[in-house]
Amino acid sequence: EPEVTQTPSHQVTQMGQEVILRCVPISNHLYFYWYRQILGQKVEFLVSFYNNEISEKSEIFDDQFSVERPDGSNFTLKIRSTKLEDSAMYFCASSVAGSQETQYFGPGTRLLVL
Amino acid sequence: AQTVTQSQPEMSVQEAETVTLSCTYDTSESDYYLFWYKQPPSxxxxxxxxxxxxxxQNATENRFSVNFQKAAKSFSLKISDSQLGDAAMYFCAYRPPYNTDKLIFGTGTRLQVFP
Structure with a gap:
């Protein structure tokens, strides 16, 4: 069964550094998402992406964050200048369509900012 | 504001027994979607x-079923004949009906299954 994959599984970075988290959504899916979960807290929506543009973003998704679909398979989340509070598990998800369709999640990337 | 609450941080169940995980949500909408996600240690x-x-009608998938009480805004998950492989973190999630694709999650319930 097709799955969403994410790389790397773990990333450690220094505060102020840029990180890029990568995701390969399920191949026939058209909608892509990023969520994050700070340790001990809820999974929170960051951004949704469709047709090569952001369709929705949360207040967390500020100018330090950006998303891109650089080719036909990858979907990336870039954090330009990481802060300590960016330490979290980041989940990518995809769905065939928006609204009513089920979102399928990847295994996550654990980001630790030192 | 739309919120999802899972009041049980941890639950445990013996293999072959039944366990119910609770979830409540708050919304003023009448049409929406609710989900249970499982996150195993992997x-x-x-x-x-x-x-x-x-x-x-309450949704059912094999050993998993829900008790959806719309008026009470409750969406509990029942796992029957629990198996060791059911041990995981379970998240309840709500999706508003219009103009958004985001899921709103609860804090999760960690389920342990004992042999």
């Missing part, structure tokens, strides 16, 4: 079951 979050609010 970390892949897997959809367990989904419920459309306009459907009165």
């Amino acid at each position: 970390r892949q979050m897997i959809l367990v079951i989904r419920q459309e609010a306009y459907k009165q």
Whole structure:
């Protein structure tokens, strides 16, 4: 069964550094998402992406964050200048369509900012 | 504001027994979607079951079923004949009906299954 994959599984970075988290959504899916979960807290929506543009973003998704679909398979989340509070598990998800369709999640990337 | 509450941080069940995980939510909408996701220690979050609010019938997937009480805004997950592989973190999630694709999650319930 097709799955969403994410790389790397773990990333450690220094505060102020840029990180890029990568995701390969399920191949026939058209909608892509990023969520994050700070340790001990809820999974929170960051951004949704469709047709090569952001369709929705949360207040967390500020100018330090950006998303891109650089080719036909990858979907990336870039954090330009990481802060300590960016330490979290980041989940990518995809769905065939928006609204009513089920979102399928990847295994996550654990980001630790030192 | 739309919120999802899972009041049980941890639950445990003996193999072959039944366990119910609770979830309540707050919304003023009448049409929406509810989900239970399972996150095993391997970390892949897997959809367990989904419920459309306009459907009165409770969703069922094999050993997993929900008790959807719309008026009470309650969406509990029942796992029958629990298996060791059911041990995981379970997240309840709500999706508003219009103009958004985001899921709103609860804090999760960690389920332990004992032999």
